[in-house]
Amino acid sequence: MDESPPPGPVPGQSGRGERRSLLGTYPVPAPHLVGVPLPPTPGSPSRWQPSPPPLQYGIDYTFLRQHGSRPLRWRSDLPITVRIAGPHRPEQAAAVASVVAELAGLTGLSLGSGEPWPALARPEIPAQEVHVSFLPVLPAAALFRPCTGRTGLGGAMTSPGASHYTSGLAIVATGAARPPGEVVILRHELAHALGLGHAARPNLLMYHRISPVTVEFGRGDRHGLFLLNESIPPGAA
Numbered sequence: 001m002d003e004s005p006p007p008g009p010v011p012g013q014s015g016r017g018e019r020r021s022l023l024g025t026y027p028v029p030a031p032h033l034v035g036v037p038l039p040p041t042p043g044s045p046s047r048w049q050p051s052p053p054p055l056q057y058g059i060d061y062t063f064l065r066q067h068g069s070r071p072l073r074w075r076s077d078l079p080i081t082v083r084i085a086g087p088h089r090p091e092q093a094a095a096v097a098s099v100v101a102e103l104a105g106l107t108g109l110s111l112g113s114g115e116p117w118p119a120l121a122r123p124e125i126p127a128q129e130v131h132v133s134f135l136p137v138l139p140a141a142a143l144f145r146p147c148t149g150r151t152g153l154g155g156a157m158t159s160p161g162a163s164h165y166t167s168g169l170a171i172v173a174t175g176a177a178r179p180p181g182e183v184v185i186l187r188h189e190l191a192h193a194l195g196l197g198h199a200a201r202p203n204l205l206m207y208h209r210i211s212p213v214t215v216e217f218g219r220g221d222r223h224g225l226f227l228l229n230e231s232i233p234p235g236a237a
């Protein structure tokens with residue numbers, strides 16, 4: 001037999017929604033939620049943004065040359081003029097001006113584009129200048145060998161005894177320019193001309209082989225370009 005009492009009013013409570021006291025009966029408040037409903041998955045990982053991992057020299061960026069423990073750089077107190085040398089089309093001149101402005105913003109260097117140089121002037125590039133050429137094929141005797149592809153080359157030079165780069169060079173091989181095209185090669189080679197080396201991550205623009213899908217400077221590329229300005233305060237890196 002079931003000995004439990006039959007269901008009925010709880011002592012002290014007259015019925016559903018009412019409670020009895022010495023002063024009479026009063027309603028029992030029904031529980032209800034206040035405010036906005038909780039998201040379906042509270043604490044889901046998508047709500048937590050981890051801080052990006054620190055950038056590492058040798059993986060995310062490198063420099064072409066080191067001067068002691070510091071990268072060899074251009075002087076930050078002198079203007080650097082970038083000129084097209086040799087035959088080119090108007091849209092190539094526009095591309096150079098655009099990439100130069102982009103790199104000036106990323107490095108903080110006083111980088112500007114100048115009037116075209118009438119002819120290929122290598123190797124006597126004037127001081128504080130970078131010359132850009134668009135050639136069907138790269139010259140056989142490459143001055144710089146950082147790039148394993150045949151899409152372009154770029155680098156910076158220093159004078160004997162000088163502690164900074166004094167001139168630079170960037171060549172875009174127009175015959176090798178497949179998608180994403182000449183502008184991307186120009187970004188890569190002009191970054192070399194400012195002193196940036198190759199990165200180890202294939203999704204960066206400074207990877208040694210330019211990918212058809214990587215068209216913009218990535219986080220590591222931008223960090224390396226930022227460090228090429230010697231006027232940044234120590235510790236800002």
Ligand SMILES: [Zn+2]
Pocket residue numbers: 146147148188192198207208
């Ligand atoms: Zn390269």
